[in-house]
Amino acid sequence: MTTTMTHVMRDAALIAAVTMVSLAARAQACEVAALAGDATRIVSGQARPLKLGESVGEGAQLRTGDSGRVRLRCPDGSSLVVGDRSQLTLTKLNLGTGGTPGYADGARDVSLLLERGLLGQKVTPSRSGKWEVRTPSAVTAVRGTEFLVEVGDNEQTSVHVQSGQVAVLPGPRAAGRTRGLGAQLPVVVDRAGGTECDVSQGCAAATPWPADKVRAVLDRLAGV
Structure with missing residues (x-):
């Protein structure tokens, strides 16, 4: 084999390896599919505008x-x-x-930190692994469902389930107990139900949310 042929084969193998790594990384990143208003990504402590089609991977910090x-x-x-x-x-x-x-195909392992604000999610069912959202006062865990998580100014967390089921536990900074007679940890929230958690009293038992309250929250997620 000539030296030239050896170099060509080596370069082709390198390109293939880089391509596979790039594709694998893309498989573990989400894409900015829609934007409205002020939306930024924090990079090295600096805020820069998000771009449509941008890949957002592990460790990314977003602000609106x-x-x-x-x-x-x-x-x-x-x-x-x-x-x-x-x-x-x-x-x-x-x-x-x-x-x-x-x-390779594997168990899903997703953990999101919502420090403040509102997050709507539609999680595709998965046979294994976890998808959790952490806040200052709660941890939600799902396999596949559609639900909302909101963190207020006082670090209180509200969780509402639109379909499926969500298990909610007090966060590491919460008191570690559940409010309400007969309520046990974790609080299991079913479709159309919700719960609220705070750092001083833990999580309340699940109750149905009024339609106007649900509509007001969904309106804040509309437009994208």
Whole structure:
């Protein structure tokens, strides 16, 4: 084999390896599918505007302003909508997606940190793994469902389930107990139900939400 042929084969192998790594990374990142208003990404402590079609992977920190909205579309079919006045960090983003050369199918392992604001999610069902949202006062865990999480100015967390089921536990800074007679940890919230958690008293028992309250929250996620 000539030296030239050896170099060509080596370069081709390198290109193939880089391509597989790039495809694998893309399989574990979500795409900015829609934007409205003030929406930024924090990079090295500096805010820069998000761009339509931008890949958002593990460790990304997103912020929205008073009228900001961001819709993320993920390779496993799940989607997120970050509402106004929100701060979200994709702490862990292993979507377990297969079908990509060099990247095996595996258990999903997603952890999101919502420090403030509103997050809507439609999580594609998965046979294994976890999808959780952490806030200052709660941790929600799902396999596949559609639900909302909101963190208020006092770090109180509200969770509402539109379909499926969500298990809600007090967060690490919460008191670690559940409010309400007969309520037990975790609080299991079914369709059309909701719960509220705060750092001093833990999580309340699940109750149905009034239609006008649900509509008001959904309106804050509209437009993207």
